[in-house]
Each structure stands twice: as C-alpha cells, then as structure tokens.
Amino acid sequence: MNICSDLLSEDFKIVDFSFALPYTYVLIEGERGRSLGVAMSLVEDVVDYDVSFKDVSLHEFLKGLKSFNMIERCLGFATLNAISQYHMREIENFDVFEEMVAEGVERVAVVGNIKPLVAKLRKNFDVVVFERNPKLRCQALSDCFEYELLPSFDAVFVSGTALVNGTLELVVERARNAKFKVLIGPTAQIHPKLIRGLTHLASMKVVDVDRALMGLKLGSWRIFESACEKYTIRVK
Template identity: 55%
Template structure:
C-alpha cells in the first residue's frame, strides 16, 4: 500500500528527531519536531466529516508512534501520522532555491484537467484559460453545480491529461486509487499544505510535482494553527513547487 511504503521511508528520515508538540485541530492538524538543525512544522488537513467515534490507540505520543499510524484506518491517527510525515519531510527539505510557481501554470498546454478537491480559485483560473476542468469533491458542503462526487473519479480520471490533487487525498486514503485511475495523465500535482511530503517519499508513485508550503515564520504559523486560522497559518509560509 502507498501509505505503508511512505511511513517506512519516513521512519528512517525521523531518526535523531524528537516530537516537541502537536494538535489535532481545525483547520489543520499539526506536528512540531526538533533536531540538530532546528525545528520543523508539518500539517495535515483535518477532515471533520470523516471523523467517527474513534479511540486513539496512542498512549504515549512520540514522533515514531505518529508516523507508524500514517496508514491507520482510524482517521484521527492517520491525520496525525501524515502531519508527522510532513514535519519530518520539511525538516529535510530545503526550498530556498525552489520556484514559487502557480499550480495553474504547471498544467498549461493540457486540454482536460482533473481537480481532486474543489479549489475554487484554481478551478476558476483553469476555466478562464479555456481548459476543460473536471472537479471532484467528497464533502457535499463544498459542491457546486459543476462539481462531481468523488465516487465518479473511478470512471472519469482515465480521461484526464493532467491532475491537480489536494494533499488531503493523503489524509482520506484515496491517493492510491487516484494514481491508479489517472495512469493516462502526463502530469500529476499534489498541492496544498497537506502536500508537504518529501519528494523522495513519493518517487515512483506517478506524482510528478509537489506544490506545497514551507513554514518560514514558525511562531506566526503556530499561532495561526492554535487559533484555527487558515490565513494566520498561511501568512507564516512560503509556497514552493518541486519536481518529483
């Protein structure tokens, strides 16, 4: 399984790093770690519509314990696990020389693009360029007239020439299916704060680019997370794109 492979690689990257703090919260679950080179913050989108009456099996929180749950069927454990994987990834990832390219620019030249997770600014920009855009969303609250249920990804993704997938696909466990059904796509971008994963962890999966955010102002980003603020968190970040 994709997540099982990711966690094994992430556990090796986690050697010598320690858990500092964490929070299962809205809008993002977050994990703060520290190593000889300093601190790093990883996040994962919290999906309240996925949460049921789960009991967290982690009695003693640690970085390794969180990463071990990255492929858990318990969405709370999985969300903490992905945030921990992202924290480790960010610790090892130098983005200083990586470009800040709008994700829409990456798919220019393609006629049919699938967007996994309704991202209105991205969708609007694609359609303004005359690109046929197939939008899929699991949460009915985020549907509009031109949004498909994610149940139709299985049928329609093989027709996509390029795919822009929210990093939340890591959190809800659908990324493996998306990659399998999008095998005809020449370009697959994982985007958003939840896509902070290190490119080495997804090499060979079919993902071609990661368009994510690096925390550059740790205090500001942490305060935003603790206050439940999208904007407060993102103001402490720098966007980047990296080829896998």
C-alpha cells in the same frame, strides 16, 4: 507507507501537536531546529474519538499512517510532513501552469474542491472538479465518478487530503493518461522520495513557525498562510 531510513536519521522530539481545525499539526525539533507539518483534519470521517497512542513520540504518531482511526491518521501524516519539511531545505520552484500550456493541456481534473485553484485553472483550461464531502460539492461532481472519468484528462490536480483518506494511489492509477499529476495543498508537504506516480508537488513551506502555530491554534487559515512560502517542485 515505507519511510526512507535517511529521513529518520535524527532523534526527533515532538514539541507540540493538536488535532485541530482546519489543520492537524505536529511540531518536531531536531539538530537543525524546528519543523512544522500539517494535515487537513477530516472531521467528517471521524467515527471514534479514542486513540491508541501509548505516548507522545515520533514512533507512536507514525503508527497513525496505517491506522483507520482518522484522528490517528491525521496526526500520522502531519508528523510525516514535519519530518519531510525538515529535510526539504533547498527547494527549486517550477511553474506547472506554464508547463501545462506549453504541453498543450486542455482538460484538467481537480480532485478536491480547492476553489482558488479551480478559479485559476478555469482561465486557461476546461476544468472538472470532483469532491467527496457533500458540504463542499458546490459546482463539483461526486468522487464516485472519478473511476469512469479520470482517464480522459490531460492533467490532474489532487488535494493532499488524498494522502490522509487513502485514495491517492487509486486516483493516480485512474489518471494514468495524464501528462501532469500534481498533489497540491498544505497536506502535500510530503517529501518527494515518498511519492510515486506524481509529476509535481505543490505545497507550503513554513518559514515563521511561531506565527504559523498562532494561526493554527486560532483556526485561522490567513494567519497560517502568511507564515508560509508556496512552492511547486517536480517529482523525479
């Protein structure tokens, strides 16, 4: 993934980081303050607990974006999300659900079994869920069926973890007939300049860094969520 030079225009310092549950996080600091980025820790895909980073630096952590070591990838995308959130100061919110109703959307695919999202969508749409992790596959299809089925949906919501596991481009290509392609979840904090093929990004802006860090260190989703503001933006 190529990072726009203007996103790296400052000399960012990594203040704190951890490969943790449920989220890997990286806290950076620049001229305008601190920024916290997260990425879902895909522990089921960790096969090697060694890492090749030579030091704790932005340059080293960003190498993880191209690594096939899952710990390095999680830290890489958490770093990229921290940089993205640093630059996303003013966010214009959109209601993608209202837009979908207005456009006559009927069939919706959710890639990644995000249960609260699925429950909300099922109030208005015919929903099919795909999930890679067998432990999370309750009332969901295996992701092996995405290739065959995704072209038939009007809208597709994709978990931000697709960035980390390298499947986002494949999903977007197969969902080419969908009017709405939404990357969603805390891992979807990425800057819209770095994304192609999507219509919306739905994620979380950390507004209380210290409280968010406490939640992440304790492995508490509820504490972390209470320190954030949800947003949905259009990708131009």
